[in-house]
Amino acid sequence: MVKLKKHGITITVLYRPITPTVQNIMEAEKHGADAVIVTGSEAGGHISQCNVSLFTLLPQVTAAVRIPVIAAGGIIDGRGAKAAFAMGAQGIYMGTRFIATMENPASHAAKRAIVQVNSEDMLELEGVHERTISTPGGVIAYRFIKEGESQEAIPYHKNGYKEALLLGNLDQGTISVSPSAGGIHEILTCQEVIDDIVNQINH
Structure with missing residues (x-):
């Protein structure tokens, strides 16, 4: 990168x-x-090898570098964004919250599942397949595991x-x-989500 510039x-x-670390x-x-x-x-869907929360890692990173830092992971509203900015972030990256929006191509059933789930109800598929690891929780599984049934019975891969x-x-x-989906209770438009975030940050 330096050579190109x-x-x-x-x-x-x-x-x-x-796998974000202060060092890398x-x-x-x-x-x-x-x-x-x-x-x-x-x-x-986080696949980091380190189980470190955003608000543990973020202030360490912003204290160590001068370039802009964008915070991601579990932010679903302006309160989370405001906390990230207080720790030195200059931007936020949100995924889960925007799945449950009118414009998102996800199915209505999936969106309804997101707004109805409780964080503690999520199933962690740790170790089953790296693309589904989200520690802690982070995977809503609707083919619930029966007693004695292997997690491999859940069709988490391919289709x-x-x-x-x-x-x-x-x-x-x-x-x-994200397990923060437990705090999402409405399917809104993207504009409404952004407006809510801005209002919460400014108040």
């Missing part, structure tokens, strides 16, 4: 490590990253996300979201 090549690098983000800054996304373990998330066949797949 030295030769006058215009490039903006946004770095989002799979400092290295990214050193090698020319323009901004970084720091993702906490609260994120949906599992398409079936549940896009097609609404909740008994045929999984919906991988």
Whole structure:
């Protein structure tokens, strides 16, 4: 990245490590990253090897680097955004909250599942398949495991996300979201979500 910039090549690098640490983000800054996304373990589908929450890692990162830091993982409203900004973040990255919006192509059944789930009801598929790991929780599974049944019985891979998330066949797949989904109670438009976030930040 540094070499490209030295030769006058215009490039903006946004770095989002799979396993964010203070050390690898400092290295990214050193090698020319323009901004970084720091993702906490609260994120949906998070596959980090470190079980470190956003608000544990974020202030350490913002104290260590000068480039803009974008906070991700478990933020669903302006209160979370405000907390991230107080810890030095200059932006926020939200995924789960925008699944439960009018414009999102996810099925209505999946959106309703998100607004009805309790955080403590989520099923953690840790160790089953790396693309579904979200520690803690983070996977809404509608083919509940029976006593003595292997977690491998849940169709979490291949067409599992398409079936549940896009097609609404909740008994045929999984919906991988942040456990913060327990705090989402309405299917809104994207504009309404953004307006709510701004209002909460400003009050």
